[in-house]
Amino acid sequence: MFENKKKYLTSTPDQPLRNPVTPEVLRTARGYRLQRVRQQLLAADCAAILLYDPVNIRYATDTSNMQVWTLHNYARYALVFAEGPVVLFEFHNCEHLHEGNELLDQIRPAINWSYFGAGSRIGEKALAWADDIRAVLHRHAGDKARLAVDRADLEGLDLLREQGLCLVEGHSLMEEARKIKSAEELELMRWTIAVCERGIQRMHDELRPGMTENQLWAWLHYENVRHGGEWIETRLLASGPRTNPWMQESSDRVMQEGELVCFDTDLIGPYGYCADISRAWTVGHVAPSAEQRKFYRLAHEQVQHNMDLLRPGLSHREFVERAWPIPEPYWHNRYCCVVHGVGLADEYPALAHRGADWESSGYDGVFEENMVLCVESYIGERGGAQGVKLEQQVLLTANGCVPLSNYPWEEDWLV
Structure with missing residues (x-):
């Protein structure tokens, strides 16, 4: 098993992967994404959208x-017109960061x-901000636009x-724009996934009894950053008894041979794309116990069953109704x-899952070709000593889903 995994690497661990993305791919992906936003604006009869979410x-x-700092410090924003300019309002003295960006x-x-940023001068600065937004909007779209x-404080x-x-x-408009990927976007995403998988492989190869969860998790960050990746959205790595219930974050716990270790990458890699993959191993890569094997087999079965269902034209409701039925012992700890x-x-x-989950938070819709999805599973009994997370x-595609x-x-x- 260990030897087979080592063959997955396309180069030696200390040699970075080669970035396959060409400037033309990036330019085309940029143009496609802006056009998607403008299509949504025109469909909603909106002249422009004011964006504060750094991902938008x-x-x-x-x-x-x-990117992470501006999630909680509202220090940059953009105004994108449906039929007009793209105006970026940038942080102090940062205009030089975007030289060569033909979208702006x-x-x-x-x-x-x-x-x-404003302290006691909030009122003054907020008025200046609103005046500035109105002036730019009026110049390019008139008074009745x-x-x-996508997000803003009440004031x-x-x-x-x-x-x-x-x-x-506007948040829903952006989500609708983002959901269908172009061929060039998929090239960017495949590169992020390759970087993420290099990080997963590095964790696999470095995993040994006596190291902490944080020490293992650091290898994913290392490979992401050195390949031009950006950040990791969560810290979801747990071992031994911390694998049940799920959602416990990486810690300084020392891992012991034979324990389960599970993780969820949630990795924002090169060009800002996400690789969201979960795997589970035993510490030391020893043979799993009967219970570990059972949980893993069930989680894998859930993922594969639900992947087989996915196809364009299928409604959300129909998919959920036909999804893998989680056995009762594992229902309480089901993934979200x-x-x-x-x-x-x-x-x-x-x-949401069927039944009460669907009644409280489910919503219908239709799967479409060129959506990218993550199929989830967590299997662990309520009050149990361990569990398995896979994703x-x-x-x-037109013929169903294919793994990225x-x-x-x-x-x-x-x-």
Whole structure:
């Protein structure tokens, strides 16, 4: 098993992978994504969208600046017109970061009116911000334009309305734009997945009894960063008794031989794309116990069954009704969703399980060709000593779904 896994590497562990993405692929992906946003705006009769979510800004403009920091510091934003310019409002003295980006028609200084940036001058700065947004919108779309907004503080929304603007909820527009991938986007995503799989392989090869969970998890970060990746959205790696229930984050726990170790990559890699893959091993790569083997086999069965169901034209409701029936002992600890979309991050849709879950939070829709999805499973009994988390990232084609991740399963655990 160990020797077979080592053959998965396409180069030696200390030699970085070669980036296969060409400038033309990146340019084409950029143009496609901007066009997707504009199509959604036109369909919603909106003149423009104001973007604050850094992932949405990345999707529409392919600009990146302090992505995690700007998730909680509202220091940069963009205004994208349906039939007009792309205007980026950038953080102090950062215009030079975007030289050569052909999508941008204008870069203006952002007005930060959060308490961190404005302190006691919030009111003054917020008014200046609203005046600036109204002026740019008026210049390119007139007085009666409808403006979509993906996220904003209440005070900001009120100020924009006081300026006479008609505001539209814009987060859903961006999710709809992002859900269908182009061929060039898939090239970018495959590169991120290759980087992620290099990190998974490195974790596999470095895993040994006596190391901590954090020491193991660091190898995924290492491979991601050295290949130009950006960040990892969660810290979901657990071993031994911490594998049940799921959602426990990587810690300084020392791992012992024979224990299960499970992880969920949630990796934002090169060009901002997400690789969301889960695997499970034993510490020391020793043979699994009967219970470990059973949990792994059930989790793998759930993933494969649900992958086999997916096809374009299938409704969300029908898929959930036909999804793998989780045995009663494992129902309480079920994963939060059956399947979810993925692109620059986890995306629409996220489908609830059947029954009470569907009644409380399920929503219908239709799967479409060129959606990218993650098929989920967690198997572990309530109050149990261990559990298995598995997940596969797939592309939905005209003939069903195909895996985008080629990292091998533990095939000898399935017999």
